[in-house]
Amino acid sequence: MTVFEELKRRGLVAQTTNEEAIQKALDNDRVTFYIGFDATADSLHVGHFLQILIIKRLQMAGHRPIVLLGTGTTMVGDPSGKTDMRKMLTVDQINYNAECFRKQMEKFIDFSPEKCIVARNGDWLSNLNYIQLLRDVGVHFSVNRMLSAECYKSRMEKGLTFLEFNYMIMQSYDFLHLFRTHNNTMELGGDDQWSNILGGVELVRRAEGKEVFGMTFNLLTNSEGNKMGKTEKGAVWLDREKMPPYEFFQYWRNVGDNDVIKCLKFLTFLPIEEIEAMETWEGAQLNRAKEILAFELTKMVHSEEDAQKSLDAARALFVSGADSEHMPSSEIMLTDGIINIVELLKATGLAPSNGEARRLIQQGGIMVDDEKVDDIAANISAAAFGKGYVVIKKGKKVFHKAILKA
RNA sequence: GGGAGUGUUCCCGAGCGGCCAAAGGGGGCAGACUGUAAAUCUGUUGUCUUACGACUACGAUGGUUCGAAUCCAUCCGCUCCCA
Numbered sequence: 305m306t307v308f309e310e311l312k313r314r315g316l317v318a319q320t321t322n323e324e325a326i327q328k329a330l331d332n333d334r335v336t337f338y339i340g341f342d343a344t345a346d347s348l349h350v351g352h353f354l355q356i357l358i359i360k361r362l363q364m365a366g367h368r369p370i371v372l373l374g375t376g377t378t379m380v381g382d383p384s385g386k387t388d389m390r391k392m393l394t395v396d397q398i399n400y401n402a403e404c405f406r407k408q409m410e411k412f413i414d415f416s417p418e419k420c421i422v423a424r425n426g427d428w429l430s431n432l433n434y435i436q437l438l439r440d441v442g443v444h445f446s447v448n449r450m451l452s453a454e455c456y457k458s459r460m461e462k463g464l465t466f467l468e469f470n471y472m473i474m475q476s477y478d479f480l481h482l483f484r485t486h487n488n489t490m491e492l493g494g495d496d497q498w499s500n501i502l503g504g505v506e507l508v509r510r511a512e513g514k515e516v517f518g519m520t521f522n523l524l525t526n527s528e529g530n531k532m533g534k535t536e537k538g539a540v541w542l543d544r545e546k547m548p549p550y551e552f553f554q555y556w557r558n559v560g561d562n563d564v565i566k567c568l569k570f571l572t573f574l575p576i577e578e579i580e581a582m583e584t585w586e587g588a589q590l591n592r593a594k595e596i597l598a599f600e601l602t603k604m605v606h607s608e609e610d611a612q613k614s615l616d617a618a619r620a621l622f623v624s625g626a627d628s629e630h631m632p633s634s635e636i637m638l639t640d641g642i643i644n645i646v647e648l649l650k651a652t653g654l655a656p657s658n659g660e661a662r663r664l665i666q667q668g669g670i671m672v673d674d675e676k677v678d679d680i681a682a683n684i685s686a687a688a689f690g691k692g693y694v695v696i697k698k699g700k701k702v703f704h705k706a707i708l709k710a
Numbered sequence: 711g712g713g714a715g716u717g718u719u720c721c722c723g724a725g726c727g728g729c730c731a732a733a734g735g736g737g738g739c740a741g742a743c744u745g746u747a748a749a750u751c752u753g754u755u756g757u758c759u760u761a762c763g764a765c766u767a768c769g770a771u772g773g774u775u776c777g778a779a780u781c782c783a784u785c786c787g788c789u790c791c792c793a
Contacts, residue, residue, distance in 0.1 A: 463789075527748090554746080561747050591745050622746055660739085663754065669740045681760075699739075701746055 343401035347543035376429030479504030553614035
């Protein structure tokens with residue numbers, strides 16, 4: 305099976321500018337392609353991870369990736385599919401973020417010079433001459449067509465600044481620049497990048513008279529069409545400081561039934577045949593598929609050891625109810641040898657306010673060492689800390705270890 | 711630049727000068743049912759308080775009033791129409 309077939313079979317390919325030609329090139333030639341990453345945060349998240357895996361797949365097939373760090377484009381901010389303007393970042397922040405990205409990527413992509421190029425578009429975008437750019441590049445863009453692009457739709461109602469409107473031009477210029485300097489002939493990206501990619505393909509054709517290619521990949525969405533990789537607290541980060549391995553593991557352990565197979569296809573290197581065999585799984589067996597997904601991903605993003613620890617911890621907690629050392633924990637102090645349950649919940653951060661703590665208790669959501677506590681006046685005495693700690697369970701999934709401070 | 715709107719709690723959104731901590735929906739949290747899933751049903755969702763209640767909140771600042779999310783003035787942000 306060729307890479308392209310593999311990408312297709314995994315359901316990754318969304319749109320292409322010329323499928324036949326792309327397939328031919330990927331099957332027969334050594335293609336130089338690029339994917340851009342805007343440095344909007346100090347860690348990559350799963351959305352990026354999906355793109356990185358695609359780079360990896362193509363790199364393993366012998367193609368040469370250009371990893372483009374958007375140190376220039378991040379100065380502008382991509383409005384595609386956004387309802388609001390992004391907050392502006394300083395140059396220092398952007399450069400710092402880009403460096404974080406590069407470091408994280410080293411783990412997945414082979415950065416040896418002959419196999420990969422790392423570029424920063426700030427290197428060429430920052431020094432552009434305005435008038436010159438308008439004459440060379442701007443002349444090839446139709447404002448009418450740009451405005452009718454699907455990705456600006458929501459912004460046509462809420463407003464689009466001239467700053468952001470130029471994003472497409474910047475990204476298109478990247479393609480032209482990389483074509484000229486590295487003979488880069490293909491741009492890949494998430495499906496939300498389709499308009500921007502088309503802009504680049506057309507710019508190269510108009511400016512150079514050469515056909516280059518664009519291809520987008522399906523975004524990681526759940527069966528309801530919502531973007532995956534978001535939690536109430538924010539994105540699912542790859543950085544262990546921003547999201548500990550156990551939490552990362554749990555995110556995937558808890559995906560919906562209808563999304564497991566897709567995640568396995570998109571985000572793991574498990575053989576496609578193996579994944580397709582899982583499509584018939586149901587119930588408990590499907591639950592097992594989630595475990596595989598969580599394990600594989602944690603292993604790739606963190607380490608096999610982290611994956612194993614998370615799996616053990618999860619099983620200990622959910623299956624046998626036993627204690628585990630990987631639980632989030634905090635130190636607490638007693639006053640006169642006791643602590644009120646409401647105080648305890650606040651001290652551990654399980655409840656942000658007294659009211660919230662009371663509600664949790666009154667609604668029966670709190671267990672201390674497997675005993676339900678439903679009285680807000682209850683006190684936990686020093687005797688309960690026989691082991692040096694107590695395990696507090698909030699709801700069904702949140703465990704916390706409160707360690708008695710000596 | 712001229713004109714018309716608009717800004718409400720995590721989000722959307724309703725809101726009569728007192729009965730407004732503010733309808734409704736979404737989201738969150740908890741309970742039931744389950745498989746650490748989904749769907750469904752129930753409760754809950756500003757802070758402090760066992761409670762009574764107190765306090766802080768409807769873009770900002772002033773004002774009118776016994777009393778303002780609601781009326782007035784100025785300012786700030788956003789949207790639309792005209793230029």
